[in-house]
Amino acid sequence: MSYVLAYDLGTTGNKATLFRSDGHLVASFFHSYDTYFPNVNWVEQNPDQWWESIEVTTHKLLEQSKIDKDEIKAISFSGQMMGVVPIDKDGNLLRNAIIWADQRSIEQASRLEKIGNQKVYSMTGSRITPTYFGPKIAWIRDNQPEIYRKTFKFLFAKDYIIFRLTGIPGTDFSDASMSNIFDMKEKKWSEELVQTLQIDIDKLPDISSSLTVVGNIIPKVAAQIGLSPKTVVVRGAGDGAAATVGAGVFDSNEAYLYLGSSSWISTCDEEPFFDPQARTFNFCHPVPGFYCPTGTMQAGGASYQWAKNTFCDLEGKAANELNLDVYALLDDLIDKTSPGSNSLVFLPYLLGERSPRWNVNARGAFIGLSMVHTKSDLLRAVLEGVTFNLKIILDIFEKVGGFRFEKIRLIGGGAKGRNWRQIIADIFGKMVTVPEFPSEATSVGAAICGGLGVGLLSIDDAKEFVKDIIVVEPRLDFKERYDRMYEIFEKSYSVLTEVFDSLSKIR
Secondary structure, three states: OOEEEEEEEOOOEEEEEEEEOOOOEEEEEEEEOOOEOOOOOOOEEOHHHHHHHHHHHHHHHHHHHOOOHHHEEEEEEEEOOOOEEEEOOOOOEOOOEEOOOOOOOHHHHHHHHHOOHHHHHHHHOOOOOOOOHHHHHHHHHHHOHHHHHHOOEEEOHHHHHHHHHHOOOOEEHHHHOOOOOEEOOOOEEOHHHHHHOOOOHHHOOOEEOOOOEEEEOOHHHHHHHOOOOOOEEEOOEEHHHHHHHHOOOOOOOOEEEEEOOOEEEEEOEOOOOOOOOOOOEEEEOOOOOOEEEEEEEOOOHHHHHHHHHHHOHHHHHHHHHHOOOHHHHHHHHHOOOOOOOOOOEEEOOEOEEOOOOOEOOOOOEEEOOOOOOOHHHHHHHHHHHHHHHHHHHHHHHHHHOOOOOOEEEEEOHHHHOHHHHHHHHHHHOOEEEEEOOHHHHHHHHHHHHHHHHHOOOOHHHHHOOOOEEEEEOOOHHHHHHHHHHHHHHHHHHHHHHHHHHHHHOOO
16 A cells, blocks of 8 residues: 655644545644744744654654555645745754744835835735745845855745755745745746845745655655655645645635634636735645635634633633543533624734735724623634634635635634534535545645655546535524624724724834
């Protein structure tokens, strides 16, 4: 039997998952790592902890599955996008990674405005934003010149691990397309954009398909982590692109919603979709010749995690004592509420916002809070607020882009929440489905990339990997109430933008 090993380098940790070539999930292990917040809007991680997670999860997988390591024909990756990892010519790490949620490079991103936001959008598929790879490199150049001078290559998260495995630097089209310096149509770094940010193009990695075979694992490294040096490393994709494949989305009639720390709606098309207001963006699909029109919000699942950490100590302790998932207990609390959260609105902008607001100063808020509200109401309001924000993205695709989705497939950890699934179906007014392995969708996508890369799979085989096991229908009884709350949600953000800007000036 042949196997593919997928690593999913997410925001909270790495999940290593072993699949048979027929799509059967054999084993999966997760290992967490730390996130650091050294300043307002600064977010970093230590790539050495990423590597430690690779070692730990690989050994655990092999120990549990008891398969012959030589039967693992390929390994591939899904990785958090937009982060920056600088290495020197000897492959040494030069600083912590500046990850996707970091927004420190506002000044550097503004340099691209000389070219014009519309031109940058039409060239790269994305509007100008400090969250992207290119502006973050420019920030290092401006503020840490010694590190910049020593840097041989700036890498994305997954590509740093691939470098550790193979000694070969590089990246794929999907990660490169979330950089603000990549020409989507020409499939190469844009000299004009790179020069505008005043960075050196030779410090950027070479770019190839997500299905590219990078090489074999260095023998010494293979022995260290327990794999065979015969195993082939396939480049893989950024997590958004991997999720698209893992969600079974291969044409423009299909869409999925990823409910992770960040949350996004994405589809697939042969051409990028350009919103006239540049509220959504595009990245390259792992399968060459396709694109992924997408809208990503900063704090989707992260908003719910924040609420759990802030309000739910008792539930957390009870879950630990009973060996239960704390979110299952929170679902029990939300069972006591009704749609609309007792007329309470939550703005889910705890990390600023990308799509659809593109406002680094946006902040979270409960609106309408009164003595009648309970913890249960607050929890439900958080889920509804995140979903209202995602509905804006969905409306852009359907009302502006002309896409038509009969259903939305949910993936990511949030898809396990029975109340959240129903809230999404009700607010979107659409059927919602959940596949067999919603939390492994990015891993499934990485595994498919690996299988396609080494010829174990065809595209038709890949589509068979994804099977829905839950179907949730929208409840039309609550449509009018949710439509009214949606209007209030939009108005709430609009009237508070000036307040958010004022707060940003106070340190």
